[in-house]
Amino acid sequence: MAQAPSLQDSLLAWFSEHGRNLPWRREYQPYHVWLSEIMLQQTQMERVLAYFPRWLAAFPDLASLAQAEEQEVLRLWEGLGYYSRARNLHQTARILHRHHNSTLPADHAALLKLPGIGRYTAGAIMSLAFNLPCPIVDANVERLFARLFNLAEPVKAKSSQAFIWGKAEELIPPGKARLFNQSLMELGALVCQPRAPKCAACPLRLHCAALARGLVAQRPVAGKARETIAIRMVTGVLSHRGRIFIQKRLANDVWPNLWEFPGGVIEGDETPEEALRREYLEETGFAIHRPEKLLDLKHSYTRYRVTLHCYACRLAGSATRPRLAAAQEYRWVTPGELGHFAFPAPHRRLIDRLGAGLAQ
DNA sequence: AAATCGTGGTT
DNA sequence: TAACCAAGATT
Numbered sequence A: 001m002a003q004a005p006s007l008q009d010s011l012l013a014w015f016s017e018h019g020r021n022l023p024w025r026r027e028y029q030p031y032h033v034w035l036s037e038i039m040l041q042q043t044q045m046e047r048v049l050a051y052f053p054r055w056l057a058a059f060p061d062l063a064s065l066a067q068a069e070e071q072e073v074l075r076l077w078e079g080l081g082y083y084s085r086a087r088n089l090h091q092t093a094r095i096l097h098r099h100h101n102s103t104l105p106a107d108h109a110a111l112l113k114l115p116g117i118g119r120y121t122a123g124a125i126m127s128l129a130f131n132l133p134c135p136i137v138d139a140n141v142e143r144l145f146a147r148l149f150n151l152a153e154p155v156k157a158k159s160s161q162a163f164i165w166g167k168a169e170e171l172i173p174p175g176k177a178r179l180f181n182q183s184l185m186e187l188g189a190l191v192c193q194p195r196a197p198k199c200a201a202c203p204l205r206l207h208c209a210a211l212a213r214g215l216v217a218q219r220p221v222a223g224k225a226r227e228t229i230a231i232r233m234v235t236g237v238l239s240h241r242g243r244i245f246i247q248k249r250l251a252n253d254v255w256p257n258l259w260e261f262p263g264g265v266i267e268g269d270e271t272p273e274e275a276l277r278r279e280y281l282e283e284t285g286f287a288i289h290r291p292e293k294l295l296d297l298k299h300s301y302t303r304y305r306v307t308l309h310c311y312a313c314r315l316a317g318s319a320t321r322p323r324l325a326a327a328q329e330y331r332w333v334t335p336g337e338l339g340h341f342a343f344p345a346p347h348r349r350l351i352d353r354l355g356a357g358l359a360q
Numbered sequence B: 001a002a003a004t005c006g007t008g009g010t011t
Numbered sequence C: 001t002a003a004c005c006a007a008g009a010t011t
Helices: A007-018 A030-040 A045-058 A062-066 A070-077 A084-099 A108-112 A119-130 A139-148 A158-170 A177-190 A272-284 A335-340 A345-357
Strands: A229-240 A243-249 A263-265 A288-301 A304-315 A327-333
Touching: A007 A177, A030 A045, A030 A084, A030 A119, A045 A070, A062 A084, A070 A084, A108 A119, A119 A177, A139 A158, A139 A177, A229 A272, A229 A288, A229 A345, A243 A272, A243 A335, A263 A272, A272 A288, A272 A304, A288 A345, A304 A345, A327 A335
Parallel strands: A229 A304
Antiparallel strands: A229 A243, A229 A263, A243 A327, A288 A304
């Protein structure tokens, strides 16, 4: 009687047929693998497919990234979120340019010391770029294993994590870490999906403990979700003699080193106009007048759900030099120059919506 | 070690 | 539509 195919063989066969043809899967250049893994953190594939080639056109290799200006790096990352990823890419490129001949080390411990590279990404570079037997566990693998091994504990629990990482390491077929690790994630992304897993099409259906017990829909067990917080914010586009005031945010805050229009949270029973005047005074020392309502924008970051009230406004006095309290730098720029600076997504949307109407 | 960091798409 | 989700790292 013939032996049933192993889990590994079934998975690898499935991947060779159904694996997507992604830009970083052509030659598995370490720089491409590293960049794609950083971009993919907490980010949808479709968005990365848009940003990845644009980034490579600007920074074709690690050395060119090392020599770039930070603002250029942030401008290319604008809209992807989690901006520390971009600053860490840049910083790591500079470290490797100085000390490692502009190459990524094939060394797990050395990778872990680099900014922005944690356990997952170090394993991804080791296995995908160098085909070395290091495990990787991302949200796909967590979900897949929670079902495959029918884990009743929350996947984020310490015991579950230890089990999953252990299995991920133990299952790697000798010499096939690159294909195996990708096939695990790919199966999670394409078949073992969060809401509607396609169990009938799964190459591992005969190995799946949750499927055998009818518990697929109840795996993985999630932890408790944190509450979301609704807040109202205000921002104002201050224009003066055809120029617009922008300021560069502090390095240790939300949106570090990105540029913005001043503004902030609407407190208590303030009206948006009152909050705008107060924020401008606090952040820049400017007294503003004639705030004119433009539009409301909805956006959200981490646990906050924000309604952003957007205004146009003018200087009440004649002084154009601010006293910065919430920023490290400022500029008076023409509307055309706004494209050279990296803005948070809602501020960029505001710029786009205003279009030709800016600074009139 | 729980909280924080962004964003846009889906349900 | 509010909640959930996406190839995590850092402090």
